[in-house]
Amino acid sequence: MRLTVIGTGYLGATHAACMAELGHEVIGLDVDAGKVAALRAGRVPFHEPRLAEILARHTASGRLRFTTSYEEAGAFGQVHFVCVGTPQRRDGDAADLAYVEDAFAAVARHARKGALLVGKSTVPVGTAARLAERHPVEIAWNPEFLREGFAVQDTLRPDRLVFGVRTARAERLLRSVYAPVLATGTPLVVTDFATAELVKTAANSFLATKISFVNAMAEVCEAAGGNVRALAEALGHDDRIGRAYLRAGVGFGGGCLPKDIRAFAHRAAELGVDLGFLRQVDAINMRRRDRVVDLARELCGGGVLGARVAVLGAAFKPDSDDVRDSPALNVAARLELEGADVTVYDPEAMDNARKAFPLLGYALSAEEALRGAELVLLLTEWRQFREIDPVWAAGLVARPRIVDGRGVLDAERWTAAGWCFRALGGPPPGRNAATGSPRPTPAPRRADGSAGR
Template structure:
């Protein structure tokens, strides 16, 4: 069944969700307060790099199934369901800033004159949905005939289109069978593919998303702690992780030691969860998250210190090549990037940092230089740092690069390079938590 769907907010989440809803057959209008972003999307272009997104935008803006606007009057009574896909950035003290969501409610609600379902997709502290519903009903002419549901997203940057079209689970936080029925119509195609569905209350839906983020962050910080242990004891963290991964209770995913996690979502979402846990006096959860954050930040400091150590204790004036600027491969997102944190630390220590990334573009600044190729970055480098695991870095020719570098030293901050091949080419390869013979 074809529905009329509005998506409020057209950032990373909203643009992907709008394109995905059009792809599964719905008529979609995306709305945003930013006219420049709307113009870009309406032309079928993506304002971000995300694999597979732009082809969907091109296809469905041309077909007329997907369009964009800045005018709430176009969507208020037109849509069968309104999705809230707005950012919840970190506010003072790390608490989630809900002003974008509140502003959207304030703009939409006064125009709702008939029974309407509004569905939140944003990551929010538990209790937010009920507060927004009160605000919605107080402002809407339709009053209690307007209902709020929560359907959190579980998108991985670099795989967001795939996760939208073929989700690994759907969470429907609802208060009525009517809301549930409508959401099942929205997601009719994924549901025909036996996608698992969790039907629950609003609070559980909010917590499922934040718990997922917190658990993944904890898993990453755990393996990085074990990398430190392997480093101290002479063990190999990759073999350790492989062995743990065979245990079905644990699994291998997110057990990749290295620089840790970053991006615009995971760090701020777990911090907001810690703040909310403190407010609700669940101190044990807040303390766990604080430990996870400390380990994550410590990995970045450890790699910067290791770089200084490899250059004899002083990097003043040293040319350092950094491979990678995005927080992970498959995206141009540099928010809270571990690679850039390391680069900034080394710059502050006096190094001349040169960065290459295949997608991320850095704002012009004096701190370091961004170049267009790996060769440019490595030429004259006294040490090379592999900090974002783009596939192209795993296929580099260490012999050719060795002819360009001043010193053949590479720190593999993601433990993804084939160290024997690099060592055979005369490089010293340093990997935290790995025996040097492997």
């Protein structure tokens, strides 16, 4: 089929490349000429595993091309996917739908007869119905469920597809688009506009709630002397709960979950439904950052003024260069404002981090960031950080003190290497991380990693 994808940000560029991978002819449209030029050259303007090779292959073959012309896109496409952003409004929690409304209006003006306009953007419930009333074209809604770092997999082999349609024809067209995906047995839910819109916002809200729940349990564990890792493991064995996303840490960030739960609560209130628990989910998430700052002060003797702090991580999650609402950079900036000498390192997000927080210090490697540090904060769980040898790291730092802000390090191993180790929801100092029983105090280590007092 001939498809167009309107908007070539994270969602749009991924969708366009993956639709070409499925065998369709695709035009991606964006009003940003610089972005279009980069994509035409086969360059992905963000980090996403596997995407660059797919993009380059199909731009080279001619199956995938990019334009800034709505006239060209409208004349070309049988099905137009709208993949533009819905950021949080500057004046409140509601979603800003200006990009969605402009895109639908522009495509509707230029679409050929019989074309189908399909929304993929995350929008407040009721948006699709309003757009359908406003424009004399057929509309459907097909929400996306991409995870950064797994976006190609989630597009080509999703765990489900959702079609919000009003006609059998719209369903048939979408079934044709996704025929190779459906042929693999991917579950399909065909429903109305409102339910399709709600699936995405409900999914994000449930995920955010699960993350904030385990972080609230981390607060209780700290207050009661418990161990949130053992608690989460025990909870995860219950099939009704499951293990996924039950790891306490500094909380979620990024361009989706924070804004989406706020917009959902706002829209529900407009409909007369109180989803106030989502505001508590948001509050729990934000105060995890406060806790990391508190632990940093505590390990530095009450304040971080003049302390050399190494922050491992800038992206809001691993396998991404996205720093939007990054907990890591939020904590780093707060410590810098309190007088700490902060150095940040991330394997992929350095350029974006520098643009967002130009006053922070940056290193070219984890080793450079660690050298001479008096405190280490692990705030993005990249594999290379999880696999750091604590003995090697102890030989680089000035003082072996670390806060595991993602709950991914082996506390016993780091403690045995001489580190003063703290984690969110972990047992208090002097208690065994696995059992909660008293543990022997390790001998302090010199900067070269050797034992000594």
